[in-house]
Amino acid sequence: MDSLNPAEQRELSSRMEKKQMKEFMTMYSKLVQRCFDDCVNDFTTKSLISREEGCVMRCVDKYLKGSERLGSRFQEQNAAMQAGQLPGR
Amino acid sequence: MSTPASPGNGVPEAPQYQPPKAPPKQNPAFRMLGMPNFRFKLPSRNWLIFLSVTGSFAAAITYDRRQKKAAQKKWCDLVSHIAQHPLPVNQMPRKLTIFLSAPPGDGIRPSREYFKEYIKPVLVAAAMDYDVIEGRKEGDVRYGTAEQIRRLRRKKGEQTEKPDLGEIDPEQLVENIREQLKIRPEPVIRGDLIIGRHTWKEYLRGLHEGWLGPLDEPQSRREPTPPSEDASHSTSTDLPPNDASTSTTTDPPLESPAENKIPPKEAETKPPSPPYAYISTSAYSTSPASPNLPIHLEPSAPIPHRHILGFFNTPIRIYRFLTQRHLADSVGRDTAALVLGLHRPYHQDSSFASSSTGEIDALPVTTSSPETDGTTSPAATVQTAQTWEQQSLLQEEEADWHKSAKKPRKDDLERVWLDDVVIDPRIGQRMRRFELPPEEEERAKRIGQGSERSRAVEVMDLRSEPVITDESQASSGKTWWAFWEKGKD
Numbered sequence: 060m061d062s063l064n065p066a067e068q069r070e071l072s073s074r075m076e077k078k079q080m081k082e083f084m085t086m087y088s089k090l091v092q093r094c095f096d097d098c099v100n101d102f103t104t105k106s107l108i109s110r111e112e113g114c115v116m117r118c119v120d121k122y123l124k125g126s127e128r129l130g131s132r133f134q135e136q137n138a139a140m141q142a143g144q145l146p147g148r
Numbered sequence: 149m150s151t152p153a154s155p156g157n158g159v160p161e162a163p164q165y166q167p168p169k170a171p172p173k174q175n176p177a178f179r180m181l182g183m184p185n186f187r188f189k190l191p192s193r194n195w196l197i198f199l200s201v202t203g204s205f206a207a208a209i210t211y212d213r214r215q216k217k218a219a220q221k222k223w224c225d226l227v228s229h230i231a232q233h234p235l236p237v238n239q240m241p242r243k244l245t246i247f248l249s250a251p252p253g254d255g256i257r258p259s260r261e262y263f264k265e266y267i268k269p270v271l272v273a274a275a276m277d278y279d280v281i282e283g284r285k286e287g288d289v290r291y292g293t294a295e296q297i298r299r300l301r302r303k304k305g306e307q308t309e310k311p312d313l314g315e316i317d318p319e320q321l322v323e324n325i326r327e328q329l330k331i332r333p334e335p336v337i338r339g340d341l342i343i344g345r346h347t348w349k350e351y352l353r354g355l356h357e358g359w360l361g362p363l364d365e366p367q368s369r370r371e372p373t374p375p376s377e378d379a380s381h382s383t384s385t386d387l388p389p390n391d392a393s394t395s396t397t398t399d400p401p402l403e404s405p406a407e408n409k410i411p412p413k414e415a416e417t418k419p420p421s422p423p424y425a426y427i428s429t430s431a432y433s434t435s436p437a438s439p440n441l442p443i444h445l446e447p448s449a450p451i452p453h454r455h456i457l458g459f460f461n462t463p464i465r466i467y468r469f470l471t472q473r474h475l476a477d478s479v480g481r482d483t484a485a486l487v488l489g490l491h492r493p494y495h496q497d498s499s500f501a502s503s504s505t506g507e508i509d510a511l512p513v514t515t516s517s518p519e520t521d522g523t524t525s526p527a528a529t530v531q532t533a534q535t536w537e538q539q540s541l542l543q544e545e546e547a548d549w550h551k552s553a554k555k556p557r558k559d560d561l562e563r564v565w566l567d568d569v570v571i572d573p574r575i576g577q578r579m580r581r582f583e584l585p586p587e588e589e590e591r592a593k594r595i596g597q598g599s600e601r602s603r604a605v606e607v608m609d610l611r612s613e614p615v616i617t618d619e620s621q622a623s624s625g626k627t628w629w630a631f632w633e634k635g636k637d
Contacts, residue, residue, distance in 0.1 A: 096611070097610060097611050098610055100610055100611075100613055100614070100615045100616060101615075101616040102615065102616060102617045102618070103616055103617070103618065110610075111610075114610055124237050127237050128237055131237075131329060131331065134325075134329070135322050135325045135326060135329070136322070138321075138325045139318055139321040139322045139325060142321055142325075
């Protein structure tokens with residue numbers, strides 16, 4: 060990282076940003092797709108009926124919390140590996 | 149002669165002669181199809197014996213396994229609502245500790261299978277997280293338990309001479325990071341689950357060693373032959389290897405010191421595994437407890453594990469093989485009690501103690517008695533044996549132990565399995581035992597009878613519901629575009 064000149068650094072950070080954005084969008088569309096598929100099954104009205112709405116809320120909640128939990132576990136392991144120079148267990 | 153009058157052979161036999169039986173009637177259509185003409189009759193005597201023996205055995209197994217499954221289902225249903233509690237993202241689920249060690253005279257596998265078969269289903273139904281402390285041989289669990297406690301004590305800042313650097317404990321690392329991230333364990337009691345009397349004994353020993361013993365391995369242990377060791381290593385007595393000061397007076401000077409010098413020398417060449425106990429049972433009462441000793445230790449659930457070996461025990465083993473339903477039921481109850489988390493202190497029964505001599509009677513309650521040397525004799529150990537509930541728990545299992553476990557061993561490691569359980573009141577009073585509340589017991593019974601359902605909310609799966617579209621509603625004549633077209637006009 061240190062060997063890059065400022066221009067390259069900027070380039071790198073912008074690419075990282077793009078990549079992160081892309082990842083986020085993928086996750087978002089996946090989430091939408093999943094929750095839509097699982098919850099919405101009444102196509103006779105253009106608004107969500109209450110049952111569907113509750114379902115979508117819970118679905119999003121579950122998905123986000125699940126990925127947050129997963130992320131923090133990864134973070135822990137990563138930090139532990141760096142701190143202890145452990146081989147990946 | 150073929151004359152009919154002759155009485156000897158021809159005529160009397162004639163009425164006894166029967167023509168061959170006509171074959172039984174058969175559907176002509178089947179006959180034309182070539183079906184053989186079965187005649188139904190009882191099989192032969194030998195076949196009957198064979199079939200009835202195998203059949204009844206198979207039926208006994210099938211019945212037992214079905215009942216066993218039902219019993220397990222009952223206890224799983226009792227706790228399954230716990231799995232549905234939402235858990236905040238910054239909390240880790242409740243974590244139990246399972247203590248498991250190889251049964252005396254056998255490998256660790258039966259214990260593991262026992263855990264998997266009877267205990268794990270209930271834990272899984274309640275979505276419990278757990279750690280397993282395994283012991284392959286005698287003393288492993290004792291060491292593991294004590295080491296865990298010592299680690300906790302070091303973490304809480306007790307003085308230790310052991311340099312911490314160089315040794316990185318991955319669990320500790322992860323724990324530190326969790327602390328930084330503000331991730332906490334779920335605010336409920338944890339719990340220990342101990343499988344079998346042998347593990348129970350080691351667990352108790354480990355608890356005492358961890359909380360009462362020193363943080364660092366005593367120096368006298370590592371030196372090859374200090375003078376005090378000779379006395380404490382007397383092989384034939386049941387006394388565990390002791391620390392110097394207390395043991396010298398208690399041991400009868402029966403053995404010659406020469407034969408006792410050998411084991412420590414061997415131990416010096418190779419460190420014993422598991423390491424020696426840091427404190428002996430006789431030194432409990434003199435040893436100061438750790439300042440970090442909590443008011444309540446983690447509650448425990450001792451689970452019976454009866455494991456019998458040997459060819460001549462086959463009848464007993466068959467009987468147990470065919471009555472696993474009762475086992476599954478009782479183990480399920482104990483595990484469910486652990487999962488539900490209600491606990492009580494262990495009973496302290498003093499009626500037994502009063503039967504013996506009076507002056508030792510006061511021992512279990514005194515925390516720091518000055519007359520240690522006199523009271524920690526083997527007699528005192530036997531004396532306290534009936535005092536605490538912990539000491540006699542699961543005791544019936546010891547009759548099942550293989551004789552090889554009772555043989556004197558070559559190494560001088562402590563015989564945790566054979567020694568009497570010594571309970572220090574400081575530890576004994578702090579221990580708790582999981583107990584199933586009576587109303588839960590009733591509920592379990594009702595669930596088993598099918599008159600009540602599990603408290604878990606049934607998950608509604610919208611995916612399996614039919615998709616409602618225009619076509620499905622077209623028959624009722626109400627479609628959104630009908631309104632739309634109406635509006636257009």
